[in-house]
Amino acid sequence: MTKYFALLFVVLIFCPKAFADDARCKAPPYGMSDHDFKLFVELFGHIITPARMLPAVCNVKFAGADRSGLYNLGFTDRDIDSKSVGTLASDMVVAMKKLADKVQ
Incomplete structure (x- = not known):
């Protein structure tokens, strides 16, 4: 199951479309508060690699990165625009x- 989860993550998040990185997305806390970043790492750091997922989510939210991966998980533009990076990333892990x- 872990292999499928990792493959799904790579396919959904890292699309080859070009976009400009937002400065908030280049380093921790990736557009989040320090507290929210630490909490996310504590809760999900054993399941995913926050340093890979959070910049991608941050750039989807703030820098115009391709949203199709989130759309495929059932998120809408309203969800993406209204939720914080931490909440969006947490909801993504759950989805x-x-x-x-x-799939199993």
Whole structure:
């Protein structure tokens, strides 16, 4: 299951479209508060690699990166625009887990 989860993550998040990185997305806390970043790492750091996921989510939210991966998980523009990076990333982990469970 871990292999499927990792493959799904790579396919959904790292699309080859070009966009300009937002400065907030280049280093921790990736557009989040320090507290929220630490909490995210504590909660999900054993499941995913925050230094890979959070910059991608941050750039989707702030820098115009391709949103199709999030759309495929059921997120809308309103979800992406209204939620914080931490909440969006947390919801993504949950959505990917649900999707991986369906695939099994």
